[in-house]
Amino acid sequence: MSPARLRPRLRVCLLLLLLLVPAARGCGPGRVVGSRRRPPRKLVPLAYKQFSPNVPEKTLGASGRYEGKIARSSERFKELTPNYNPDIIFKDEENTGADRLMTQRCKDRLNSLAISVMNQWPGVKLRVTEGWDEDGHHSEESLHYEGRAVDITTSDRDRNKYGLLARLAVEAGFDWVYYESKAHVHCSVKSEHSAAAKTGGCFPAGAQVRLESGARVALSAVRPGDRVLAMGEDGNPTFSEVLIFLDREPNRLRVFQVIETQDPPRRLALTPAHLLFTANNHTEPAAHFRATFASQVQPGQYVLVAGAPGLQPARVAAVSTHIALGAYAPLTRHGTLVVEDVVASCFAAVADHHLAHLAFWPLRLFHSLTWGSWTPGEGVHWYPQLLYRLGRLLLEESSFHSLGVAGPGS
Numbered sequence: 001m002s003p004a005r006l007r008p009r010l011r012v013c014l015l016l017l018l019l020l021v022p023a024a025r026g027c028g029p030g031r032v033v034g035s036r037r038r039p040p041r042k043l044v045p046l047a048y049k050q051f052s053p054n055v056p057e058k059t060l061g062a063s064g065r066y067e068g069k070i071a072r073s074s075e076r077f078k079e080l081t082p083n084y085n086p087d088i089i090f091k092d093e094e095n096t097g098a099d100r101l102m103t104q105r106c107k108d109r110l111n112s113l114a115i116s117v118m119n120q121w122p123g124v125k126l127r128v129t130e131g132w133d134e135d136g137h138h139s140e141e142s143l144h145y146e147g148r149a150v151d152i153t154t155s156d157r158d159r160n161k162y163g164l165l166a167r168l169a170v171e172a173g174f175d176w177v178y179y180e181s182k183a184h185v186h187c188s189v190k191s192e193h194s195a196a197a198k199t200g201g202c203f204p205a206g207a208q209v210r211l212e213s214g215a216r217v218a219l220s221a222v223r224p225g226d227r228v229l230a231m232g233e234d235g236n237p238t239f240s241e242v243l244i245f246l247d248r249e250p251n252r253l254r255v256f257q258v259i260e261t262q263d264p265p266r267r268l269a270l271t272p273a274h275l276l277f278t279a280n281n282h283t284e285p286a287a288h289f290r291a292t293f294a295s296q297v298q299p300g301q302y303v304l305v306a307g308a309p310g311l312q313p314a315r316v317a318a319v320s321t322h323i324a325l326g327a328y329a330p331l332t333r334h335g336t337l338v339v340e341d342v343v344a345s346c347f348a349a350v351a352d353h354h355l356a357h358l359a360f361w362p363l364r365l366f367h368s369l370t371w372g373s374w375t376p377g378e379g380v381h382w383y384p385q386l387l388y389r390l391g392r393l394l395l396e397e398s399s400f401h402s403l404g405v406a407g408p409g410s
Contacts, residue, residue: 043171052176058141062188068146082097083111087111089126099130099131101132102132113169121156124158125155127153127154129151150186151185151187152169163179174188202254203339205218206218209339222242225241231343238334240332247328251326258318260318260319266342268342271348276294278297278316286313289302291351299316302315331346331360
């Protein structure tokens with residue numbers, strides 16, 4: 001094997017060793033005997049005109065690219081959710097409730113920040129002066145138009161607090177914070193499907209898989225221990241045990257990439273950073289199809305579908321996007337599964353399916369030893385989040401999906 005091909009595998013071996021350490025620590029019942037409680041970290045206020053991280057807002061290292069204005073009449077309006085948190089004051093000068101509308105990621109960060117503000121300054125609340133903008137009051141391609149940005153102050157409007165307020169916003173998880181004006185702090189987040197792309201890939205709740213019994217069931221009804229149709233390493237169909245869900249969010253709206261084929265006709269929805277297997281011609285053996293991000297699949301390519309007998313290539317006829325409810329990302333023992341009769345990887349965000357399957361080896365091992373009786377919870381599993389963070393330290397930028405290289409669900 002050439003040194004160029006060996007290096008990523010050496011990195012992943014180190015990655016696996018690093019993963020085992022926090023996992024072992026997490027199994028203990030409490031604080032390790034003899035360890036010292038770490039003193040609280042001193043928060044350093046942001047300086048006026050400082051932003052964090054120190055890169056432009058709409059770059060991959062911050063909140064990511066502008067994706068287009070959301071209007072009340074557009075389908076993407078479903079991506080916005082109202083925030084009725086009583087611990088936040090919304091200025092709402094338009095009297096339309098627009099400032100309360102935001103993406104779920106923005107809402108989660110804002111609610112977290114509201115708690116930090118009350119803890120830092122008892123009796124003071126977080127105040128939002130600008131949220132989603134439907135009237136064109138901001139600069140071109142402002143993230144306010146997508147419900148991904150808020151301008152904030154404290155309820156007492158004490159400008160001496162705003163530098164520390166900005167730091168609290170960074171700590172609350174906003175993807176970009178800017179002490180923009182003496183009158184407010186600007187905060188923004190990544191888009192929903194960009195954030196989801198970082199740790200995994202998902203399918204909508206109603207997507208169906210085939211059980212070993214022959215029954216077809218929705219992913220929302222699948223449980224760990226079920227054996228579903230998948231693809232083995234030799235490119236042949238097999239039934240593989242579902243170990244856990246890497247992500248399971250029944251009530252979350254997600255943007256999905258829709259792949260439609262002909263001869264035979266199939267239709268699969270999956271998140272843009274999810275991997276499925278493609279080839280440029282139908283003569284390639286199934287085992288030679290390469291893993292490709294869903295967002296990079298083009299009409300005219302071929303994907304693998306379940307047919308009679310075995311797996312067969314099907315030509316991609318159309319690619320589109322669609323918003324659907326639910327996000328389910330099962331992990332099978334083989335690292336693959338067949339959803340809506342289309343073969344897909346269980347993995348996302350990283351371009352190398354085999355490398356990802358190797359990196360999840362500790363999770364498969366732990367499941368075999370102790371996790372067989374676990375029931376699926378909700379949200380993103382801790383392991384892919386940790387794996388992503390470590391992978392960002394060890395792997396090259398080109399290894400990651402372009403929507404997911406800027407931080408640590410589907």
